Amino acid sequence: xxxxxxxxxxxxxxxxxxxxxxxxxxxxxxxxxxxxxxxxxxxxxxxxxxxxxxxxxxxxxxxxxxxxxxxxxxxxxxxxxxxxxxxxxxxxxxxxxxxxxxxxxxxxxxxxxxxxxxxxxxxxxxxxxxxxxxxxxxxxxxxxxxxxxxxxxxxxxxxxxxxxxxxxxxxxxxxxxxxxxxxxxxxxxxxxxxxxxxxxxxxxxxxxxxxxxxxxxxxxxxxxxxxxxxxxxxxxxxxxxxxxxxxxxxxxxxxxxxxxxxxxxxxxxxxxxxxxxxxxxxxxxxxxxxxxxxxxxxxxxxxxxxxxxxxxxxxxxxxxxxxxxxxxxxxxxxxxxxxxxxxxxxxxxxxxxxxxxxxxxxxxxxxxxxxxxxxxxxxxxxxxxxxxxxxxxxxxxxxxxxxxxxxxxxxxxxxxxxxxxxxxxxxxxxxxxxxxxxxxxxxxxxxxxxxxxxxxxxxxxxxxxxxxxxxxxxxxxxxxxxxxxxxxxxxxxxxxxxxxxxxxxxxxxxxxxxxxxxxxxxxxxxxxxxxxxxxxxxxxxxxxxxxxxxxxxxxxxxxxxxxxxxxxxxxxxxxxxxxxxxxxxxxxxxxxxxxxxxxx
Numbered sequence: 001x002x003x004x005x006x007x008x009x010x011x012x013x014x015x016x017x018x019x020x021x022x023x024x025x026x027x028x029x030x031x032x033x034x035x036x037x038x039x040x041x042x043x044x045x046x047x048x049x050x051x052x053x054x055x056x057x058x059x060x061x062x063x064x065x066x067x068x069x070x071x072x073x074x075x076x077x078x079x080x081x082x083x084x085x086x087x088x089x090x091x092x093x094x095x096x097x098x099x100x101x102x103x104x105x106x107x108x109x110x111x112x113x114x115x116x117x118x119x120x121x122x123x124x125x126x127x128x129x130x131x132x133x134x135x136x137x138x139x140x141x142x143x144x145x146x147x148x149x150x151x152x153x154x155x156x157x158x159x160x161x162x163x164x165x166x167x168x169x170x171x172x173x174x175x176x177x178x179x180x181x182x183x184x185x186x187x188x189x190x191x192x193x194x195x196x197x198x199x200x201x202x203x204x205x206x207x208x209x210x211x212x213x214x215x216x217x218x219x220x221x222x223x224x225x226x227x228x229x230x231x232x233x234x235x236x237x238x239x240x241x242x243x244x245x246x247x248x249x250x251x252x253x254x255x256x257x258x259x260x261x262x263x264x265x266x267x268x269x270x271x272x273x274x275x276x277x278x279x280x281x282x283x284x285x286x287x288x289x290x291x292x293x294x295x296x297x298x299x300x301x302x303x304x305x306x307x308x309x310x311x312x313x314x315x316x317x318x319x320x321x322x323x324x325x326x327x328x329x330x331x332x333x334x335x336x337x338x339x340x341x342x343x344x345x346x347x348x349x350x351x352x353x354x355x356x357x358x359x360x361x362x363x364x365x366x367x368x369x370x371x372x373x374x375x376x377x378x379x380x381x382x383x384x385x386x387x388x389x390x391x392x393x394x395x396x397x398x399x400x401x402x403x404x405x406x407x408x409x410x411x412x413x414x415x416x417x418x419x420x421x422x423x424x425x426x427x428x429x430x431x432x433x434x435x436x437x438x439x440x441x442x443x444x445x446x447x448x449x450x451x452x453x454x455x456x457x458x459x460x461x462x463x464x465x466x467x468x469x470x471x472x473x474x475x476x477x478x479x480x481x482x483x484x485x486x487x488x489x490x491x492x493x494x495x496x497x498x499x500x501x502x503x504x505x506x507x508x509x510x511x512x513x514x515x516x517x518x519x520x521x522x523x524x525x526x527x528x529x530x531x532x533x534x535x536x537x538x539x540x541x542x543x544x545x546x547x548x549x550x551x552x553x554x555x556x557x558x559x560x561x562x563x564x565x566x567x568x569x570x571x572x573x574x575x576x577x578x579x580x581x582x583x584x585x586x587x588x589x590x591x592x593x594x595x596x597x598x599x600x
Contacts, residue, residue, distance in 0.1 A: 035169045039173040221249070258296050274287070368580055384490055388467060465498055468567075470585065470586070486512070521553035531559070546563070555579075562580065
């Protein structure tokens, strides 16, 4: 006999009961929520490492997790011997100096009646400030915890609780990492088939948010910490290691963290000076503050876009409120995870809101042709190597052949893919080196050496110019409707030789070569120069290239961007650069351009 179906009222009632039970269960298990969350975060961060061990070295996931645990225990065992002489001593000295620093601040505020700002005197109100006594505060804290710390059994109980929590976290993280590949699909299967595709997209969106924040934030914290420590050491500020650690740890808190980390460094420079600066007092503090501002600008404009991307996109006010609310409700852990939690909540609430209003939860973005029409784009700027010319593949094949001779590389990596990544990553530094030699008047000599080496290896001999399949036909087709230009790191002579070789004189209206600009891609300067020569603003141009450098140059100039996979760039690399369109080959571009548009 078929089971009777629940009515709408019954379903709503049971759903409400289920939510209440889940809420009561979470409330009852709140003592283990923090270890459970920490274990989940730990497993989420290290799951890709376990997957890599299985994929590359064919190590089972369980064995891979055990190897990670062994390596972690080894690092914990050896770290004290390495870190105690420097890091620990520096941190302890820094903490012991807090009493002096804070009392100096209070004394300065108490004794200063007026200050001069830009030649104008500002009168300060008189303040009755107490003396800050760090020893007294420490004594008060010790008195407050004396009932707990006084008993031997209390200490043992606290130690046992900590060990139990660590073991619990290790066990939970172990099983989460072992079953990481099955967790996502299992959650999706719990959803009715008609909604699985939408829920899968929602989970992917949430995964991007947490992946960018956790793994990206760790890398960002490490980078900022090292930069800060190095900068403070170069300036001669005391406790540079401790200041670097503080900057790295507080970097986890978006918005507020960098500001808070600068306060102790500025105070140190203000009252103790900087050994390597011929300045004291206020001006030393200004220089140190300027160093923090420079690091912050480097972080916001270079590191954050590349490491975190645009996955969070939260307003600073939302982050500040979220951090304060998270700290109030869940302590330090709540403050640290406030930003990704808000981003996740935004995704979930947005999905529910659109479903309640019968809207498409994940609307398709407008087509590339529609964006071209919207901007009235009339010019197409092509990169040369890897986009119109196939020479990059010849270099990659030559390097891949040499990599295959290395047994370890042959076992762990796809030689051709690794060679492609090496060549792609070398594009920017090689362009910078060539530019510096150009400033010394040695550019042509360096390039002649390169051509001689290529000739000796025979990698670019015959033929010299090999066009990407269909690229020449594409140029001739769209030249009737768009103004075209070449933007290349090659010399103007080589760009002109390419045009002459394929008889494209009437197709290209401009060419920007290596010697035409001071800064090369990913700087927007070459794109802007080409757009100016064509007589259009960059916003009305389309940049077509095969690497992330081409995409970033176009984006920074404000142009539409198209990434092609017929050169050095891989799909994952281009997707991270977020171009407006990704094509398998340059020849496919014509099919994505609107009909009827012509150069104006």
